[in-house]
Amino acid sequence: MKAHLALLLTAFLFTWFVSSAFAQTTYTFATAGNWNVAANWGGGVVPPDPLPNSDFIVINANCTRSWYTTVNGTMTLNAGKKLQVHSVSEAIAKAFLKEK
Numbered sequence: 001m002k003a004h005l006a007l008l009l010t011a012f013l014f015t016w017f018v019s020s021a022f023a024q025t026t027y028t029f030a031t032a033g034n035w036n037v038a039a040n041w042g043g044g045v046v047p048p049d050p051l052p053n054s055d056f057i058v059i060n061a062n063c064t065r066s067w068y069t070t071v072n073g074t075m076t077l078n079a080g081k082k083l084q085v086h087s088v089s090e091a092i093a094k095a096f097l098k099e100k
Helices: 002-021 090-096
Strands: 026-029 056-059 063-065 074-077 083-085
Touching: none
Parallel strands: 026 056, 056 074, 063 083
Antiparallel strands: none
């Protein structure tokens, strides 16, 4: 019985680890305004900082960010939209962002 329980627990933990390791989340900025306002994001959730490698940010509206954000995943700035960053990292952000 103990061996069966240990096998089930191991299978559960392995499944949980694999599913969380490959989970991807897309955060879509949909309403012009401040990055930190949850209502501006589709689903009402502001992306975590730092953004995990497997996650995506899509900017569909003009966005203002008052401080830098570490993006380990992928960020897409759609054509005609602006991401304004008010910090020392503004020049760095402009250098790495490309319009799509």
